[in-house]
Amino acid sequence: MFGPHLIDWLHLGLRWLHVIAGVVWIGTSFYFVWLNNHVRASEQQPPGSEAELWAVHGGGFYRVLKYATPPGPPGTLHWFKWEAYTTWLSGLSLLALLFYVDAPVFLIDPSKADLSPLVASAIGIATLVVGWLVYDLMCRSRLLERPVAFSLVSMVLLTALTAALFQLFTGRGAYIHVGAVLGTLMAGNVFFVIIPAQRELVAALEEQREPDAALGRYAALRSLHNNYMTLPVLFMMISSHFPFTY
Known part of the structure; x- marks a missing residue:
């Protein structure tokens, strides 16, 4: 349908944009965590x-x-x-171009599984949507008040998701989708929680009224989640160069 060179250049351009936007997003995220700590x-x-x-x-x-x-x-x-929106949109475009x-x-x-391209792609997209809905529901529940329990439940669910995807997709496809889920959670935090706050x-x-301090603390916690999720997302981004990781 498309010339091979056109697809290659599109792939290269999207990957370049994705890396540049990701560097800017992660850099600002790390900087503000450092700034708040110092x-x-x-x-x-x-005064004030x-x-x-x-x-x-x-x-x-x-x-x-x-x-x-x-x-x-x-x-x-x-x-x-x-930075967050560009990183996620370019990453989603790469996911579609390469894996769908x-x-x-x-x-x-x-x-592993007899899937048609349409069904496999639908499963991949649904994984991103359901992943965000589950994570957001957890963050809006009382579980968020218990950090240790929240972390343990998150690890169990992420491990279960990884195992399920490895039963359906290629190793590389499963691994990249786990990273895409985490990236979606991070971008969702920015779009749905942090920026509105x-x-x-x-x-x-x-309007010269007192701001909602609880809303600010909640957004700051979601921002902290993003900071920690950055590390595994970066690992999965470079994993395609090291097949032994999956």
Whole structure:
């Protein structure tokens, strides 16, 4: 249907975009975790601010101030969301181009399950959707108040998902879909939880009312989940270069 070189260039371009967007997203995520762990209260910080941090980089000094509620609406406000959306959309496009368009080659293993390309692709997409719904339900339950139990249940479910996918798909296809599920959880956290919470924070500031502190803490916890999920996602991204991992 398409020329082989066109598909190769499309694949290369999407993979390049995916890696670049992922580097930016992960870099900002790690930076803000580091920043929150290193800002400190000092006698020199402006009134109303919670903490500050001084840093030196690239020939200049930078002063970062942290406010729970700034004294007034900020001027130019920078949002950290497009990195996440670009990473997920480019990753989903790669998944479709490689594993769904060429499902008989990269996704289906006849020795494991007799699946048509359409059914195999539908299972892959459903895995992403159901994975997000289950994770989001867990995060909205009382289980989130028990971090150890939440972590154990998450590990059990992720292990069960991995085992199930390995019964249906090729090793590489199963492994990549596990990574895609985690990436979907991360992007879903940004789109459905973190950004809406930040919009509410800005709205409260503009309307001069007290922001919902619980909503902010909840979004921060989801952001922390993203930070931890980054490590296995990166491992699975490079796993295709090391077949012994799957």
